[in-house]
Structures are given as C-alpha cells and as structure tokens.
Amino acid sequence: QSVLTQPPSASGTPGQRVTISCSGSSSNIGSKPVNWYQQLPGTAPKLLIYSNNQRPSGVPDRFSGSKSGTSASLAISGLQSDDEADYYCAAWDDSLNGWVFGGGTKLTVL
Amino acid sequence: QVQLVESGGGVVQAGRSLRLSCAASGFTFSSYAMHWVRQAPGKGLEWVAVIWHDGSKRYHADSVQGRFTISRDNSKNTLYLQMNSLRVEDTAVYYCTKQDHDYGDSFDLWGRGTLVTVSS
Numbered sequence: 336q337s338v339l340t341q342p343p344s345a346s347g348t349p350g351q352r353v354t355i356s357c358s359g360s361s362s363n364i365g366s367k368p369v370n371w372y373q374q375l376p377g378t379a380p381k382l383l384i385y386s387n388n389q390r391p392s393g394v395p396d397r398f399s400g401s402k403s404g405t406s407a408s409l410a411i412s413g414l415q416s417d418d419e420a421d422y423y424c425a426a427w428d429d430s431l432n433g434w435v436f437g438g439g440t441k442l443t444v445l
Numbered sequence: 446q447v448q449l450v451e452s453g454g455g456v457v458q459a460g461r462s463l464r465l466s467c468a469a470s471g472f473t474f475s476s477y478a479m480h481w482v483r484q485a486p487g488k489g490l491e492w493v494a495v496i497w498h499d500g501s502k503r504y505h506a507d508s509v510q511g512r513f514t515i516s517r518d519n520s521k522n523t524l525y526l527q528m529n530s531l532r533v534e535d536t537a538v539y540y541c542t543k544q545d546h547d548y549g550d551s552f553d554l555w556g557r558g559t560l561v562t563v564s565s
Contacts, residue, residue: 370549370552380490380540380552382548386551389548389549423490425492425552432504433506433507434480436489436490436492438489439490
C-alpha cells in the first residue's frame, strides 16, 4: 500500500486531455512540493514535473502539474501515442523521514 | 556525458549479501544528495535510501532499515548500497538517482538500473 494514492489506470484518445490524481496527507503533499515522473516501457523513470508545476527543459508544455491541499494532479493535453507510460507522483514525508511515491498510474492511449 | 551507471546486481540466495555501485560522471558528484530507488518486477517505485552530498546524513526506508546501508566515496564519484540479510522481497531493479536543489529537490537524473534477484 503506497503512502500516496494514485488511480492504477487512466486512458484517453489522441488529442484528448487526461488528468491523473495523487492524494496524500499533511506530512507529505500538504507541506512539501510534489514531483512527477514518467516511465516509458522498459526504461528508467524520467523527471516530468518538479515543485508542483514546473517543467524541466525539454518537457513539452502539454504536461502540467497542480497542487491543492493534500492532493496533486498531472494533466496531459493533446494526448499522443508516445505518452503511453506509467506516471508516478512523489514527495518528501516529514513523518517517515523519507521520500514516498504513489503506486503509479498506467496511461493507455486508445 | 552526464550519467549514472549502476553495477553489482545479480542472483543471490536469501540471507546473503550484495553490494551495488553507481558510478557518476559529467557533474560535480560531491555537490548532490544521492538516492537509491527500487522497482520490484511489475510493481511501482519504492524509495530505498538517501545520503547527503557530504555523507553527513543518511536515511533508509523502514523496509530496509538495519539491513541496507547507503554510502558514498566522493573521491571516486561513486555511490554504494550494501545489502545484507537479503530477502526474496528485495528482488527488484535498483536505480541510482541524483537529487537536485535547482529542480525542487526532485530526482533529475536516473541510471538505467541493475537487477537484483534473491532466490529462496
């Protein structure tokens, strides 16, 4: 059972907008920034969003992040087949003195 | 070239030990906190341990506390994970990753991982 809760799956058709949620608590998301990682099949994770809503250089602006209270969201607009991947949220947890990840959401482009 | 390269994985019997290494290049290794993150087959990511840039602090996940120890040698640009008393449930791909303050303390660089298989 992951400390951060994500839906196990999400889907959309090309061009659509999809959102993935991440729910935590006051000791992690409620007080710390959230980061999102994308893991394409058979590869290592890659940083997608940091500090709730910042994109590293090279990440398309189709990807955006937001946070409110103890929840965060990742939005992907203009969905493309290349976006099929697993997506993970993560944050530092003050109670555990460690980083916690969501269980991951598998995105399928129909 | 900015990269992290893990090594040391393999098949080991439960109860035995293994040491993983992560060679860093292309950046000032001694300036960054470093982590190990693992992923069991078909499962999600699990944070394992962190060590401060100068080795002054280190934290381990409860699941490995007392069995695993993270360390680093800044003169060799290398991160380590000593894994003792291995269990079947420690079977996973182990990733080395760099934490960057400029990116909100996120993990901005990952290695390709090394597979550890613990047999019963």
